[in-house]
Amino acid sequence: MIAAGNNISRLHVEGTDDQHSIIHLLQRNGITFDPPPVDIHVEGNDSRLIEAIPVAIKAAKNRSVGFVIDIDTTPTDRWAAIRNKVRSIAGDFPSLTNSLPTEPSQTGTIIEIPEITSHVGFWLMPDNRMHGGKLENLLDTLVTPGDPLRSIAEIAANQSRLYGAEFAPQDQIKATLHTWLAWQKEPGRPYGTAIKARYFGNNSPVAIDFVSWFKLLFAIK
Amino acid sequence: MLDSLHILNYRCFREFRLNKLARVNLLLGKNNSGKTAILEAIMLLATRGDPGMLFQISQRRQDELVYLQAVPGVPLIDFGQFVHGRLTTTSDSGFCISPQLGMRGIRFAIEPLGKQTQRETLPTDLRLPPPDSILRIGPVSDTGFDGETFVWPIGKSGAILFPPNRFPEHPQSGWGASQHVMYLGPGLPTSQELGSMWSFLQKTRGLEQRVYEIVRLMAPDIEDIVFPPAGSEAVFRGAILVGVAGEQNRIPLGNFGDGVRHLLQLAIAICSVAQGGILLLDEIENGLHYSLMPQLWKAIIQAAGERDIQIFAATHSNDCVDALARIAGESSDISTQVAAHQIDNHLSKGISFSGDEIRIAVEHEIEVR
Numbered sequence: 001m002i003a004a005g006n007n008i009s010r011l012h013v014e015g016t017d018d019q020h021s022i023i024h025l026l027q028r029n030g031i032t033f034d035p036p037p038v039d040i041h042v043e044g045n046d047s048r049l050i051e052a053i054p055v056a057i058k059a060a061k062n063r064s065v066g067f068v069i070d071i072d073t074t075p076t077d078r079w080a081a082i083r084n085k086v087r088s089i090a091g092d093f094p095s096l097t098n099s100l101p102t103e104p105s106q107t108g109t110i111i112e113i114p115e116i117t118s119h120v121g122f123w124l125m126p127d128n129r130m131h132g133g134k135l136e137n138l139l140d141t142l143v144t145p146g147d148p149l150r151s152i153a154e155i156a157a158n159q160s161r162l163y164g165a166e167f168a169p170q171d172q173i174k175a176t177l178h179t180w181l182a183w184q185k186e187p188g189r190p191y192g193t194a195i196k197a198r199y200f201g202n203n204s205p206v207a208i209d210f211v212s213w214f215k216l217l218f219a220i221k
Numbered sequence: 222m223l224d225s226l227h228i229l230n231y232r233c234f235r236e237f238r239l240n241k242l243a244r245v246n247l248l249l250g251k252n253n254s255g256k257t258a259i260l261e262a263i264m265l266l267a268t269r270g271d272p273g274m275l276f277q278i279s280q281r282r283q284d285e286l287v288y289l290q291a292v293p294g295v296p297l298i299d300f301g302q303f304v305h306g307r308l309t310t311t312s313d314s315g316f317c318i319s320p321q322l323g324m325r326g327i328r329f330a331i332e333p334l335g336k337q338t339q340r341e342t343l344p345t346d347l348r349l350p351p352p353d354s355i356l357r358i359g360p361v362s363d364t365g366f367d368g369e370t371f372v373w374p375i376g377k378s379g380a381i382l383f384p385p386n387r388f389p390e391h392p393q394s395g396w397g398a399s400q401h402v403m404y405l406g407p408g409l410p411t412s413q414e415l416g417s418m419w420s421f422l423q424k425t426r427g428l429e430q431r432v433y434e435i436v437r438l439m440a441p442d443i444e445d446i447v448f449p450p451a452g453s454e455a456v457f458r459g460a461i462l463v464g465v466a467g468e469q470n471r472i473p474l475g476n477f478g479d480g481v482r483h484l485l486q487l488a489i490a491i492c493s494v495a496q497g498g499i500l501l502l503d504e505i506e507n508g509l510h511y512s513l514m515p516q517l518w519k520a521i522i523q524a525a526g527e528r529d530i531q532i533f534a535a536t537h538s539n540d541c542v543d544a545l546a547r548i549a550g551e552s553s554d555i556s557t558q559v560a561a562h563q564i565d566n567h568l569s570k571g572i573s574f575s576g577d578e579i580r581i582a583v584e585h586e587i588e589v590r
Contacts, residue, residue, distance in 0.1 A: 010587075043585065052585040055578045059587050061563065092572065116572065 009218055010039045011066040012049055012056060018042075018068060018125075018135050020192025022214075025142075028195060028202035029211045031220060038066075038218050046070065053085040057113070057120055058092065064218050066121040070134040072170075075124060079104050082122060104128045108213030121217035127206045136173040139191060141204035143180065153180035222531045223263070223320055223499075230305040230316040232258040238570040243560035245522050247545060248535040248571075249590060250564035256535035257282075259564060260404065260501045263533060266318045267402035267499050270327040270358040271391035272373060272381070275303065281406060287380050292348045300356060301379030303329070308379045310354045317361060325368075328361035337372050344383055345374060353377040403494050407504040409479060410486045412461050418489045419448050428492045431528075435488035438520035439513065440481055442466045446474075480513050484520075491524045500525075502534040506541045514544030522548070522558055539590070546583035549576040556580060561589060 013019050019040050027033055043049040049069055056065050071078050083100050090097040093115045100111055106128050110121040126138035143150045157165075157175040167175045182188050184199045194200055201207075214220070226239040233255045248256045261278050268274045275298050279285040286296040301308040304316055310333050319326020332355050337343060343355060352374030359370025374382040400421075410418075422428050436443050445464040462471035463481070474482060483505060494500050506514065525532050536542070542561065549556040556576030563572040574582065574589055582589045 012585075041586065048585070051581060052587065055574065055581045055589075056585065056587050058572055058574065058578070059582060059589050061565070061568075061572065116568070 007063065008036075008039050009060075009064040009066075010041050010056070011068065011214075011218075012041050012043055012052060013068045014043055014046055014049055014070060016042055017191055020190065021135060021139060021195060022068065024192045024195035025202060025207060026211060026214060028198075029207075031211075031215070037220055038214075046072065050081055050085060053082065054089045057086070057118070058089055060113075060118045060120070061116040062118065064119040064121065066123070066214070066217050068123045068125060070125045071128075071130060072132065072134065074131055075104065075129055075133075078124060086120075107209045108217075110213070110217050119217055121213065123210060123213055127209070132170055134173070135191075136177050138204075138206055138210065139177060139195075139200060140173060141206050142195070142200035142202065143177075144201060147180075149183050150176075150180050153177070153183070222497075225321050226259070226263065226266075227319045227321055227326070228259070228262050228316075229318075231262050231318060232303060232305060233566040234258065235305050236569055237566065239562055239573070240570065241560055241573040241575065242531075242562075243576070244525050244530075244558040245532045245560075246534070247542065247559070247561040248533060248564050249537065249542065249561055250535075251537065251590075254564045255566040256537075256564050257503055258566075260503055260533060260535055262318045263499060263501060264402055264404060265329075266320070266327050268391070269360070270329065270371075272298070272358060272371075273385065273388045273391060275300070275381070276385035276388070277404075278303075287378070289349065289380070291350060295348070295384050297349075297383075298381040298385060299379055300329075300331075300375060300381050304331075304379075315356070319361070325360055325362050328357075328359065328366065330357045330366075331355070331375060332357050341372050343372055343374050344389075346383055346387070349374075349382045349384075350376060352382050356381060400493055401495050401498045402501070403490050403498070404501040405486065405490050405503065405505055407507045409482055412474070415461060415482075415486060415489065416448050418486070418493060422489055422493050431492045431524075432485075432488045435491060435520050435524050436481070436484055438523070439484050439516045443481075446485065447471060478510075480509055483509055484517065487517075487521065488524075491521070491528060491530065494528070494530050496529045498530055500530055500532045502532065504536055504538075505534070506536055506538050511540035511544070514540055515547050518545050518548045519555075522555055526558060537590070539588075542579070542589060543583060546579045550580040550583070553577075563589065 013022065019042050022040060023033060031037065043052060046069055049067060053067060069078065086096055086100050093113050095114055101109065104122060104124050108121060108123045108128060110119055112119055125135050126133045130137060154176045157172060157179050181194055181199065184194065186197065189197060222244065223242050225242060228234045228237045248259055250256050265274055279298050285299055285302050287299045288296060304314065308314065308331065310331050315328065315330035317326055317328040334352060334354050337355055343352065354375045356373040356375045357366070357370050359366050360368035376382050433443065433445060442465050443463055444466055447462045460473035460475060463474055463477065464471045487505065490500055509517065521532060545559060549559055559576040559579065561574045561579050579589065
């Protein structure tokens with residue numbers, strides 16, 4: 001197995017957008033990645049991430065392990081799927097039978113597994129409660145409030161449908177943000193670089209909550 | 222087959238449980254995590270507490286045998302080395318190994334001198350000092366000793382005051398093709414060792430062919446293997462010769478890589494263990510190229526299933542685990558036969574991963590070390 005450094009903790013994320021956005025957001029909030037304090041591992045998609053949960057937790061003796069996943073549909077469904085995966089290893093770690101709360105915490109969930117001196121954390125993008133939410137919704141909160149380009153981008157994205165644009169309704173926010181990014185000083189930067197270039201801010205309430213959850217889970221000062 | 226293992230007070234383990242054992246089990250952990258101790262515990266359980274096994278274990282771990290000034294040259298077993306913590310004569314001293322807590326296991330208990338019954342005579346050697354306490358070995362259940370037990374003299378220092386080479390034959394002991402449990406350590410076997418394993422194997426018909434079949438799983442060109450005949454002193458002259466397809470003359474085993482020698486030893490061992498028996502492998506992947514491991518695992522798993530043997534293999538090689546995961550991923554027949562267990566003597570139980578979980582771990586690059 002590819003060792004991400006023998007004792008380094010890991011954060012599992014869905015895609016490379018999540019990975020880069022998170023790394024740059026954390027760096028904008030004072031966390032250095034040289035060397036990376038945590039291995040941020042891309043799973044590819046939500047099903048793969050959820051599939052990995054039981055084994056990733058089991059293998060996390062004396063470490064922390066975190067999971068960032070888009071809510072996508074309804075928060076309750078997503079959380080139920082996660083709870084099932086966690087409960088599936090309660091036979092090995094009895095403390096897990098009831099330690100995961102029935103609802104995700106709004107500031108990110110962290111539980112302890114005393115049997116293996118570990119902590120497990122879950123963050124449902126963007127804010128642990130939004131129906132139909134994803135990474136882009138968190139990034140949206142980092143756009144300067146009142147930025148006119150953001151309003152025009154949304155209008156343009158809406159109007160594009162009249163001209164045959166094919167993106168799905170749930171991807172509206174993605175279309176809007178990418179449109180907005182197309183109009184920045186360096187047009188078309190991907191999310192991570194755009195955060196670094198300060199097109200996005202770094203301290204909306206939900207971003208601050210995310211950074212705090214990360215620091216608490218991985219014991220970073 | 223063992224489903225689980227429960228250890229009390231053995232070496233570095235105060236208490237330790239291993240659950241969800243499969244047919245082929247990988248034991249993972251750093252050096253000094255207790256992997257070898259677990260293999261030893263299984264050996265002691267499988268040989269029903271044969272004290273000769275204590276001697277074999279002490280021999281393998283260097284510097285564990287003790288010698289008394291009174292009788293120089295007579296190695297004695299230092300029982301204290303086997304017990305977790307300090308040796309005392311209190312009622313829960315000694316150690317216990319069972320398939321499950323409460324189920325019929327084997328207990329090695331220290332008792333005060335005089336606790337032996339009238340019928341029990343303590344075997345003694347007049348050259349050695351008188352004992353300080355007694356070691357009682359026997360089957361145990363919920364309520365204590367439960368069956369025939371044997372007693373041995375123990376000195377103040379914890380040494381068993383009886384020369385190991387005079388231990389009487391234990392019901393489960395003895396080499397031969399009917400051996401119930403076998404241990405292979407790290408390091409390359411010598412031709413002599415291979416030869417004696419081979420000659421015991423030959424007592425039973427048909428096993429030679431099984432060995433060739435296993436070897437051929439990894440080296441398909443090998444047709445047969447000829448061992449030089451043992452002299453009356455079992456001293457080997459000449460090389461082990463390997464017959465290869467298409468070659469008129471057989472080739473000395475030494476001409477092949479270490480891999481074939483390891484494989485031969487493994488194949489002979491698998492065939493030597495009695496059906497229903499246990500094979501213990503301690504870091505035998507040392508010296509084997511990682512590219513050979515998947516086929517090696519396949520051969521081991523297949524042979525274990527056919528011969529109804531349970532295998533425990535201790536390793537700290539990532540390549541070994543990776544190879545096993547790759548095989549487990551290929552078929553669910555295989556993945557149900559294997560499990561990996563993380564051993565850590567600071568915890569009270571092993572963290573077990575099924576064949577499927579091993580596969581998931583490799584796919585997601587999760588390190589199970």
